[in-house]
Amino acid sequence: MATRGRPKRQKEQLVNTPEQFEKNDEFGLTEMQTSFVWHYTEGACGQTEAARKAKFEFPAQAASKFLNGKDYPNVVKAIRIKQDELREKYAITPAKTGSMLWKITEQAYERGQLNAAVSAIKELNQLAGLSINRSQNININASIDKMSKEDIKERLSKLLGADVDDYSPTDK
Numbered sequence: 424m425a426t427r428g429r430p431k432r433q434k435e436q437l438v439n440t441p442e443q444f445e446k447n448d449e450f451g452l453t454e455m456q457t458s459f460v461w462h463y464t465e466g467a468c469g470q471t472e473a474a475r476k477a478k479f480e481f482p483a484q485a486a487s488k489f490l491n492g493k494d495y496p497n498v499v500k501a502i503r504i505k506q507d508e509l510r511e512k513y514a515i516t517p518a519k520t521g522s523m524l525w526k527i528t529e530q531a532y533e534r535g536q537l538n539a540a541v542s543a544i545k546e547l548n549q550l551a552g553l554s555i556n557r558s559q560n561i562n563i564n565a566s567i568d569k570m571s572k573e574d575i576k577e578r579l580s581k582l583l584g585a586d587v588d589d590y591s592p593t594d595k
Contacts, residue, residue, distance in 0.1 A: 438465055440476075450497040455479065459489060460498060464505040521550055 444458040452460065455477050462473035463486075470490055474482035488494040490502075524547045531539035548554040567575060 438467065440466065447501065450501045452497060452501060456489070456495070456498055457501075459486070460501045460505060464502055464509060517550060521547060524550065 444454045447457045458477035462476045470486035471483045474486040479485035489498040492499050524543045528543040
């Protein structure tokens with residue numbers, strides 16, 4: 424019998440799941456507990472789904488026991504350590520960003536994608552502080568038509584924090 428409606432689209436896997444999990448002697452975890460820790464931290468799923476993927480018979484109950492901190496404190500410890508490792512691995516730092524931008528620059532240049540290479544170099548320069556983008560919006564509630572040149576210079580110096588003497592007579 425044919426199914427009705429649109430066929431379900433296959434979900435794209437975010438990470439490659441290991442074929443088999445080994446018990447963790449460091450924390451005293453079984454293979455299934457190690458699988459739960461991996462799915463919970465790296466498998467992009469919630470606690471019950473992690474327990475289900477780790478093949479526990481009663482996944483919601485198992486997940487609650489693992490995460491309550493009393494029944495299986497080593498599971499919670501393993502999860503915290505894994506989360507800290509992932510946080511450090513994927514942290515955004517200037518060094519990582521700079522190296523990634525440099526790789527993008529090189530690859531784009533090799534492929535002849537000069538616009539992408541220039542954009543990446545521009546971002547690198549900003550990261551290094553070699554170039555600064557400044558923009559300033561000034562709301563002036565004055566009618567310039569009714570102001571003299573001296574009044575305009577004085578008003579601008581107040582708004583921008585510059586001396587009136589900094590302007591030369593040739594400034595227009």
